[in-house]
Amino acid sequence: MPVERKKPTLDLTASATPDTSNASIEQSSEQVTISLASSGAKATILLHGATIISWTAHGREQLWLSTSSALDGSKAVRGGIPLVFPVFGPPPPETPVASLPQHGFARTSKWSLLGRAEDDAGITVDFGLGSESLSQDVREKWGYDFNLMYSVKLTDDTLETKLVVQNVETDKNFDFNVLFHTYLRIPNVDNVSVHGLKDLTYRDKTLGNSTHSETGDTIKINGQTDRVYIDAPDEVVVQDDGKPIFTVTKVGLKDVVVWNPYDAAEQIGDWEPKEGYKNMICIEAGSVAAFQTLEAGFAWEGGVVHKAHL
Numbered sequence: 001m002p003v004e005r006k007k008p009t010l011d012l013t014a015s016a017t018p019d020t021s022n023a024s025i026e027q028s029s030e031q032v033t034i035s036l037a038s039s040g041a042k043a044t045i046l047l048h049g050a051t052i053i054s055w056t057a058h059g060r061e062q063l064w065l066s067t068s069s070a071l072d073g074s075k076a077v078r079g080g081i082p083l084v085f086p087v088f089g090p091p092p093p094e095t096p097v098a099s100l101p102q103h104g105f106a107r108t109s110k111w112s113l114l115g116r117a118e119d120d121a122g123i124t125v126d127f128g129l130g131s132e133s134l135s136q137d138v139r140e141k142w143g144y145d146f147n148l149m150y151s152v153k154l155t156d157d158t159l160e161t162k163l164v165v166q167n168v169e170t171d172k173n174f175d176f177n178v179l180f181h182t183y184l185r186i187p188n189v190d191n192v193s194v195h196g197l198k199d200l201t202y203r204d205k206t207l208g209n210s211t212h213s214e215t216g217d218t219i220k221i222n223g224q225t226d227r228v229y230i231d232a233p234d235e236v237v238v239q240d241d242g243k244p245i246f247t248v249t250k251v252g253l254k255d256v257v258v259w260n261p262y263d264a265a266e267q268i269g270d271w272e273p274k275e276g277y278k279n280m281i282c283i284e285a286g287s288v289a290a291f292q293t294l295e296a297g298f299a300w301e302g303g304v305v306h307k308a309h310l
């Protein structure tokens with residue numbers, strides 16, 4: 001199928017392929033929804049943060065989203081798939097990212113819709129964010145010239161995300177972290193286990209970032225969990241009662257974060273319902289344990305394939 005690249009101001013719905021197409025796109029000034037008629041798969045992406053706020057596959061919602069999350073651009077979305085760039089967590093002092101907010105600015109900036117493409121498997125939409133469209137405040141905190149291109153591809157049972165980071169400086173390198181902060185919707189956290197992280201070293205953020213070795217074949221969530229698994233294999237499987245419900249496959253990314261706030265969700269202002277932690281697990285693929293350096297004039301790319309089994 002042809003690839004269309006359009007200026008952000010153009011209406012991609014108007015130029016959509018005829019009604020007979022399997023794929024369709026609807027857009028407003030705030031969000032884009034893509035869908036596939038054959039399976040009913042659907043995804044909605046806010047221009048705010050290019051945050052995926054909903055993904056339907058197999059007739060059910062696959063992402064967790066707080067019912068009290070701001071969706072109007074006033075703060076980062078609590079749920080879905082926010083994008084973390086160029087720093088993960090609280091910025092380390094005395095680094096070029098030191099003045100940025102936790103998890104950086106990608107999730108709180110307004111992105112542009114760049115274009116769409118279709119193939120036999122599904123539909124892809126591309127979003128862009130460049131240094132020239134950042135707020136003055138963010139520019140003052142992180143002054144590098146860059147372009148980000150984020151592609152979201154929907155197939156019948158997968159949601160595929162890919163980020164390209166371009167350093168468009170002529171002679172300045174920059175360091176960055178990147179992470180796809182996916183909140184997966186699960187039936188019941190008590191029955192869920194995470195597979196694929198055995199024998200890895202992880203940093204436990206609930207224990208002062210101390211380093212541990214994962215001995216279990218599977219990880220169960222019995223309390224507040226916030227771990228960075230370093231140099232993880234590319235595939236992590238989430239099971240419910242022993243049956244796979246999600247496979248998360250990372251491409252070009254090093255680490256996997258497993259996060260569930262458990263009853264500490266009580267202290268998270270935009271977390272509703274408070275017991276919602278029972279129906280979510282964050283499996284976040286990224287490169288976060290260390291900064292990576294992007295040289296002037298170079299580009300980096302990485303992404304995640306989320307496959308829903310049910």
Ligand SMILES: O=P(O)(O)OC[C@H]1O[C@@H](O)[C@H](O)[C@@H](O)[C@@H]1O
Pocket residue numbers: 076089102103181205226227257259284
């Ligand atoms: O509240 P935020 O900024 O969205 O962060 C949520 C969580 O994001 C996770 O990625 C971090 O590992 C946690 O430490 C953090 O609490």
